[in-house]
Amino acid sequence: MIHNIKKRALVVMTYLGCTLGMMAQEKPNVVVFLVDDLRTELGCYGNPIVKSPNIDALAKEGVLFQKAYAQQALCAPSRMSLLSGLRPETFGIYSLFTSFRSVHKEVVTLPQFFKANGYQTVSVGKVYHHGFDDKDSWSMLFPKESNSWVKPENLALIERLKKSGKGSNGPAYECEEVEDEAYKDGRAVKNAIETLQKLKNDKFMMVVGLTKPHLPFNVPKKYWDLYNKEDFKVPSKEEPKDMYKLALTNWGELRGYYGIPQEGVLDDEMTKTLIHGYHASVSYTDAQVGKVMKALEQLDLRKNTIVVFMSDHGWKLGEYGAWCKHSNFELDVNVPLIISRETGYKNRVTNAKSNALVENLDLFPTLADACGLKDTPKLEGKSLLLLLNSPSLKWSQGAYSVYPRGKNVMGFTCTDGTWRYTEWWDNKAQKTIDSELYTCKENYMVRVENLAKNAKNAKEVKRMKLLLEKQYPLQLRSSYPQNDKGNSGKNSSE
Template sequence: MQRFILNFLILFSFALSSFAQKQQPNVLVFYVDDLRAELGCYGSLTAITPNIDKLASEGVQFNKAYTQQAICAPSRMSTLTGLRPETLGIYSIFTPLRKVHKDVVTMPQLFKENGYKTISLGKVYHHSFDDKESWTTQFEKDNNSYLKPENMALLEKLKKEGNKNLNGPAFEDADVEDEAYKDGRVAKNAIETLHKVKDDKFLMFVGLSKPHLPFNAPKKYWDLYDKNKFAIPSREKPQDAYRLALTNWGELKGYHGIPQEGDLDDDLTRTLIHGYHASVSYIDAQVGKVMKTLEDLDLRKNTIIVFMSDHGYKIGEYGAWCKHSNVEIDVRVPLIISRETSHKGRKAGVTSDALVENVDIFSTLVEICGLDGPPSDGKSLVPVIDNPNMAWDAVATSVYPRGTNIMGCTATDGQWRYTEWRDAKTHEVLGSELYEHKNSLLSFKNVSGNPEYKKEEKQMKKLLESQFPRNSKPFLQNDEPRKN
């Protein structure tokens, strides 16, 4: 009898454990490149994004979410490790995570160790095969960008001429199906993979590369918009900004046919804005396809969805076409978190003005999935997901270096943005900026040092120093030098 009871208890315990494991939700993250909050659900008057808008109606939309650095590689490493760039010491796009940090526990690594199938599709890390052992399935990042014969011929010509810069035009509108461009293939691979893992627990990252340059998307998405209806943004630079605050319009200059000096004319500006919007609508359609598959496979009831961007982007504002700065429009990002439909108390169709950060995503998913995670610089957003109007953090911070000697440290309280440009070793303040953002992503006057805003600057300085004390150690720098 005792043996029977003992065996029963063992079997019962095993059944409970199996049941608990099955109750752990799946995770699907849409990770988008260069996407600012230029979406219908965020109040855009121009962007056509019905599928992302629908996702927002099924979850919590964060209106004040921020990335930790407005550049691809460090931002993505921060999200996938739960550690800030200043902790990792990697600030450039040239240094892979595992080149420096062999023992850091990443999100896919943790989930894989806990029985999840971990799947990487498209652009997740900046470096395609970084952290490759942590993924159960990893699709090679697809770099094919151009489809029009004239553009393919141009690339071949540049290659034969020995031109190291093999970027073609900054935009393209081939009349093709979605899968002809790489994000369509990412969505196709995601759909096929969902069918294969539908009976498993999974963590899937769907990395969508648009609207990163070049603004290449099928013609039908360009046709959604009338180019002539796009307004030309102000090219005015912020008055009295620190001399290194903005990056010149940078990466766009690397594309064929773009003038190397001076501002773009209005026609080219409108074409590029048109291309950015077409690219956004293109990735919106891919989100819709993947979400439909989740529903068709009856996976939505046990899958949490995160929709996020690695950083913002300027499409002509301040006369710039890049990220690479600490300004609000570059560090603010869209973030939508939609709990599994079976979750009791699930919030849907609500917004939150809580100050949240991309570095918080790791801890959030660890808590939701009931895992024991590594130490993190972020914190779980579960309380604010469950109660979107609750009081939350007083500050969100980001960094951006200028070379190896100067570090820009920036903080927002949701209304004001304060930035100090410091000596990276001594923390001596070389310059400061204070901008008001109560009603706009843009601000055109640095009021740091203005007696009228002394109270606001004192408060913001205090918030910044709570995260970046003046007596801190020098900023860690693990970047590899750029290889020519």
């Protein structure tokens, strides 16, 4: 009883601290770095190889969430979810082929809400998957850049492929002695910095969409040279033992690039080369983050700017023999999330790590709350403002994601931070047809096993099943997946 009273008192005091801190200053600006395909492979997340000094420095300026999760491991629905504060199953879009506004003209999105509250809203780079989706919600909208290769021999190869009707994708990686702006993220950041200079006297909310480390792993050579290919280990190429037959895809995302075999697993040499390219791409992204952060300081904006660093979903780097997202596995839905309050905020917590289970759709309510904006639309995420002041607060019991396989089968998944449990629902048969249980921290050097098939794990399966049904009760599953056009569960280059 006394413990509960103290706990409630702590929550109230934390909330009052947040509120009083907000009252003491004007509404802050917001900058969100939204990165594509980034796993929690960063120095600040404990990776000893990756070089990410600027992101690591940002983590020291705020709260790093170790257990943050995307709501679907695919670009379009994931981004729609975090920008609307709604789950993919609520707006019924699970593919890359349906734009948000073509279906939902009534939903109030994050940029739309901030714009209505007097903010200049800016989209730079890849924010929505469909570049001009929700265009009226942005005060300024820079289209995502399109080119990916700069090497003359690769450009010539692409032209030959186009003429022969064999596609337009070049190799899966390249490095060249060029400036950062030769590739699209460098140009996006240049636009972001120039825009900050123009808006320094305005109230703004800017989302900077960085495409790397998405394929192809094309970056200036100086980032490639930060790593030695032989330092990377090759994970097990076997699919999980006893997994559901459709849990993985055929990773056509990588197979669409020139020189990649259309069948079978990659050999160790190519595996190491691609892992090398991914890490080089992460360091390239890190450098772009550093440029924007430097500009905020030089323009005297950091003192009143909240900065968020996040990813739309994770990615598999050869684990299970796969090279894509497109699944419910931990590697695909666990994402980095760092939130740093404005440096002028008097109750600012720094260099903190939180084990709270949080979700990407929490972004909208968190930013609205942190900026003191009232009357938000109905949202399914919840504000993380209390955690920014008290990162160790007890929080959610689970985090949830989905992934469809065709029009009749949906994978519903949840984690409690230790275990990941997935059920596959057949909408036609109106029943669960398979289930999977894995630990969140797997040894990917050996074959992973679906532990739900082992009777000794029956207790954990029962507990996790109940946790899953809190978000996805059986009586609601029959409405999923909805008939989203193009929702075939296929891979794509995005």
